[in-house]
Amino acid sequence: MSQPLEEMLRIEGGRVLATLVRLTGDFQLAEDALQEAVLVALQKWPHEGTPSNPAAWLTTTAKNKALDRIRREARRPEKEEEAVRLLDGAPAQPPDGQDDRLRLLFTCCHPALSMDARVALALRTIGGLTTAEIARAFLVSEPAMGQRISRAKQKIKAAHIPYRVPEDHELPDRLPAVLGTVYLIFTTGHHAPAGRLDARVDLSREAVRLARLLFELMPDVNECAGLLALLLATHARHRTRLDESGRLVLLADQDRSQWDGAAIAEATALLDATLKRRSAGPYQVQAAIACLHSAAPTYAATDWEQIVMLYRQLEHYLPTAVVRVNRAVAEAELAGPERGLELLATVEGTARWHMWWSAKADFLRRLNRTVEAAHAYREALSCEMNDSDRRFLEGRLGDLVAASDS
Amino acid sequence: MPKYAALIYTPAATEGQGTPEQWAQIMAEYNEFGEKAGAAGVVAGGEALEPTATATTVHVSGGKGGEMLTTDGPFAETKEVLGGFYILDCADLDDAIKWASQIPGAWHGKIEVRPLMVFDQ
Numbered sequence: 001m002s003q004p005l006e007e008m009l010r011i012e013g014g015r016v017l018a019t020l021v022r023l024t025g026d027f028q029l030a031e032d033a034l035q036e037a038v039l040v041a042l043q044k045w046p047h048e049g050t051p052s053n054p055a056a057w058l059t060t061t062a063k064n065k066a067l068d069r070i071r072r073e074a075r076r077p078e079k080e081e082e083a084v085r086l087l088d089g090a091p092a093q094p095p096d097g098q099d100d101r102l103r104l105l106f107t108c109c110h111p112a113l114s115m116d117a118r119v120a121l122a123l124r125t126i127g128g129l130t131t132a133e134i135a136r137a138f139l140v141s142e143p144a145m146g147q148r149i150s151r152a153k154q155k156i157k158a159a160h161i162p163y164r165v166p167e168d169h170e171l172p173d174r175l176p177a178v179l180g181t182v183y184l185i186f187t188t189g190h191h192a193p194a195g196r197l198d199a200r201v202d203l204s205r206e207a208v209r210l211a212r213l214l215f216e217l218m219p220d221v222n223e224c225a226g227l228l229a230l231l232l233a234t235h236a237r238h239r240t241r242l243d244e245s246g247r248l249v250l251l252a253d254q255d256r257s258q259w260d261g262a263a264i265a266e267a268t269a270l271l272d273a274t275l276k277r278r279s280a281g282p283y284q285v286q287a288a289i290a291c292l293h294s295a296a297p298t299y300a301a302t303d304w305e306q307i308v309m310l311y312r313q314l315e316h317y318l319p320t321a322v323v324r325v326n327r328a329v330a331e332a333e334l335a336g337p338e339r340g341l342e343l344l345a346t347v348e349g350t351a352r353w354h355m356w357w358s359a360k361a362d363f364l365r366r367l368n369r370t371v372e373a374a375h376a377y378r379e380a381l382s383c384e385m386n387d388s389d390r391r392f393l394e395g396r397l398g399d400l401v402a403a404s405d406s
Numbered sequence: 407m408p409k410y411a412a413l414i415y416t417p418a419a420t421e422g423q424g425t426p427e428q429w430a431q432i433m434a435e436y437n438e439f440g441e442k443a444g445a446a447g448v449v450a451g452g453e454a455l456e457p458t459a460t461a462t463t464v465h466v467s468g469g470k471g472g473e474m475l476t477t478d479g480p481f482a483e484t485k486e487v488l489g490g491f492y493i494l495d496c497a498d499l500d501d502a503i504k505w506a507s508q509i510p511g512a513w514h515g516k517i518e519v520r521p522l523m524v525f526d527q
Binding site: 110112158159160161162166170 | 408410497498499500503519521523
């Protein structure tokens with residue numbers, strides 16, 4: 001099978017599935033019917049040619065497959081009649097004009113579902129990834145992931161989680177779950193928990209695609225633009241983060257000429273447009289930080305003053321350990337490593353987090369407190385992390401030990 | 407329309423506690439909810455339960471027809487106890503969550519929203 005056909009079916013599939021879920025009101029039935037339609041497409045299209053509107057073709061075929069299934073499985077004739085009437089008479093276009101994929105995304109990311117379930121469902125239904133692919137990305141077995149997905153679908157059905165886009169006044173409650181899901185998919189891809197740092201970079205690409213879809217469907221919601229800008233500006237730097245041996249390269253030492261200038265420009269433009277609408281949020285602030293880093297011609301020319309200010313603002317929204325450690329690193333660029341150490345000391349619950357130890361080790365190294373720095377690197381290395389981060393920290397510790405021996 | 411049980415859990419420590427004034431206040435809150443949800447046609451049933459100290463747990467050991475064991479107290483000693491429930495008739499889970507958030511138990515404790523099982527035949 002040719003790659004483009006597979007890719008097209010995957011992308012069109014998300015759109016078709018979204019429509020089928022609306023028409024049938026049943027995730028599992030919609031998915032089974034789509035799968036059958038895709039099989040027919042794979043048999044027919046290579047020699048009969050791709051239809052002019054593949055999505056419409058897939059929708060009609062899948063709708064018929066769904067009807068077949070309902071007829072086969074209906075235990076009561078009234079149920080069958082009702083389903084046939086619903087499916088046959090239903091217009092392919094949603095009555096409220098909302099894109100079905102947006103509806104699907106809000107349902108898959110409903111706050112009544114666990115974050116694990118949201119991520120898996122979004123990737124499965126909108127992203128079109130297979131259960132095996134999602135299982136690999138999140139380091140769980142395929143049966144366990146399959147169970148997670150089917151439980152979530154079961155809950156949507158039994159608890160009647162609605163298939164709709166929330167009203168404007170509900171968005172403050174509902175949007176964070178959707179944005180958070182896409183962001184988690186991105187960070188899992190951008191910073192793989194195990195193996196090489198870039199082992200799951202396909203997940204980052206998928207997250208950028210989802211963020212773009214969300215922005216296209218809700219262009220007036222600032223945080224949607226903010227999330228897309230954040231992902232674009234961050235993903236733009238992904239190619240230069242490792243050396244040939246797979247070891248992490250710090251921002252200061254990366255080859256900036258290899259960054260994706262078009263993506264950075266797009267992120268900056270998105271962010272500029274949101275500033276005019278004056279409604280900030282955590283994704284816009286993070287995007288602003290990412291854009292400042294990506295737009296700096298050299299590390300030395302980075303606008304640390306602005307970045308520190310933004311981190312202080314971000315900490316106001318998200319007082320998490322990640323944000324506070326990042327803020328400490330930025331403040332140390334302005335006010336020196338002592339300031340960084342002071343701030344790190346106030347972050348709690350990080351005893352087993354390698355990034356806290358590695359930030360501390362770096363501050364101590366810069367202050368020539370070699371023995372303490374070596375201790376901090378060893379503590380960092382005793383935590384769990386991916387191979388790229390580990391190779392980097394081992395290198396730093398090795399340099400430190402070699403320097404103090406000579 | 408799907409039906410949901412809104413199970414009202416409150417801290418065990420406060421069970422059966424409180425001054426008459428506090429009780430009156432809570433009862434007033436429940437009456438307010440009952441009137442509002444009743445007028446909207448949402449409430450399809452509901453009861454308050456006596457404290458867990460009055461509970462008896464029954465188990466038949468070794469399968470059907472086996473030995474009956476009764477123990478004093480609730481099924482499990484927990485920090486939060488089931489104090490009562492409503493049966494809510496709602497359009498969907500969002501609607502059920504909206505109503506559940508207005509039950510006084512939502513601020514005195516927590517509400518678990520569970521869909522009632524629908525038997526096909």
